[in-house]
Amino acid sequence: MILGGDGYLGWTLGLAMAHRTDRQVVLVDNFVKRRWEKEAGAKVLVPLESPQRRIAEYERIFGKHNLSFEKVELLDPEAVEHIIAKYRPAVVINAAQQPSAPFSMSSAKNAAATFSNNVAAHLNVLWAIAHLSNATKYIKVGSGGCYMATDTDYVPLGKNDFTFELDGQQHKVLQSFLPMQATDFYHQSKITDFLIDDLCSKMWGLKVITVQQATIFGATIPENHWTEREGLAARFNYDAVFGTVINRFICQMVIGHPLTVYGDGTQKTGLISLTDTAVNFLKFADLDVTPGEHMVVHNYTHRLSISEIAERLANISPSTKINYLTNPREEPTGKLDPQVEVHEAIKAVDSNKDARLREEMANMLEFASRYKDDIDPSIILPEVKWLAAEKKA
Structure with a gap:
């Protein structure tokens, strides 16, 4: 079962899981992202068909019938219990x-909606699994950005012992x-999601994996790249609110627009292609997790500065220009450049990563x-700035 199955990542994972395995895959969504996109003035690159129409196209192309869809409001605990009990x-x-x-910083309403959707709905799912299906393995998509303001030289996977000095004492x-x-x-x-995962896994003996997800780039995977498979396309945002950095840059490149780097471009981000993300999640679904265990994985292949990303793209097309804008975001300027520990299950994806990055950029x-x-x-x-709006007179 993939929650958020109408989304960029959710649909892609469902398509890959259904086509590459014999699992029965159920996509679940409430379509709220479509409403948020309209409110934010966002657009998608490729017309986004309904899940039902995409599933019909999947069945036509691949001749398989192991992908389905359910509309469910995850903020309704009874609806969540029903869908978990059903399957x-x-x-x-x-x-x-x-x-x-940016959406979460655009207004008080959208900040609250972010917490409601990401935290309250998450709790409803955990409660339902705990009471109805505690043998279920629960994989929560987290974010590598949880560490963005932590000035460290190493990000470990699990729990560790730490020391610090205060007033001359260790x-x-x-x-x-x-x-x-x-x-x-x-x-x-x-961050709240992550801590809830840790609490519930121990408290209720659940099998939980938190995937600290790096920024995803890419438009397609092999199942939907070709023109004749446009009906299987995933949502691809390129706007300033929902579009991720490489996806925005690629769209700027193809229309001859300068790449717009925020600030001095030295801020770094973890990156992974949509293709590699799908491969890795299939591996995560097969990991052995014991009841009461909270396993953490960092899903990333590259760590690059925004300027480095822009320069790599400009090397593909030398006519591309790079413009530096005043940074609308509040971003940390740490002294340390952290190394990120990668889980054993996905270390193979880390090999030959630079060649794959070039290939993925060319595909995009x-x-x-x-x-x-x-x-x-x-x-x-x-247009969204991190600074709070000036007080009204």
């Missing part, structure tokens, strides 16, 4: 998140996760070029 899934992947830091913290700090309300909600450019006439440059530049 009692072996695995639940929760990708039903409000995924945008002190210890035993068996704790690395402290997490956010710079926006979206990532703060993900080819794909976005098909729809260049539909790209609206007016929605790419940022």
Whole structure:
């Protein structure tokens, strides 16, 4: 069962899981992201069909009938209990998140909606699993951005002992996760998600995996890349609210618009392609997790600065220009450059990663070029600022 099955990640995972395995895959969504996109003035690169129409196309192309859809409001605990009781899934992947830091910082209403969607709905799912299907493996999509304001040289996977000095004396913290700090309300909600996962796994003996997800880039996976499979396309946002950095840059490139780097471009982000993300989640679904265990995995392949990303793209097309904008975000400027521990299950994806990055960028450019006439440059530049609005007189 994949929650958020209408989304960029959720649909992609469902398509890959259904096509590449013999599992029965149920997609679950309430379509709230479509409403948020309209409110934010966002647009998608490729017309987004309903899940039902995409599933019918999947069945036509691949001749399989193991993918289905249920409309469910995760904020309704009774509805969540009903869907869990109906299927009692072996695995639940929760990708039903409000995924945008700018959206969460745009208004009090949207900040609250972010916490409601990401935290309250998450709790409803955990309660339902605990009471109805505690053999279910629960995989929660977290965020590598939970560590963005923590100035450290290493991000471990599990709990560790830490020492610190205060007033000339050494002190210890035993068996704790690395402290997490956010710079926006979206990532703060993900920190809360993470801590809830840890609490519920121990309290109720659940099998929980938190995937601290890096920024995803890419438009397609092999199942939906070709023109004749446009009906299987995933949501692809390129706007300043819901579009991730490489996806925005690619769309700017194909219309001849300068790449817009926020600030000096030295801020770094973890990255992983949509293709690699799908491969890794299939592995996560097969991991052995014991009752009461909270397993953490960091899903990323690269860690690059925004300027490095822009420069790599500019190397593909030398006519591309790079513009530096005043940074609308509050982003940390730490002294340390952290190494991130990668789980054993996905270390193989880390090999040959630079060649795959170039290949994925080329695939994205080819794909976005098909729809260049539909790209609206007016929605790419940022309008949401992290500073609170000035007080009204």
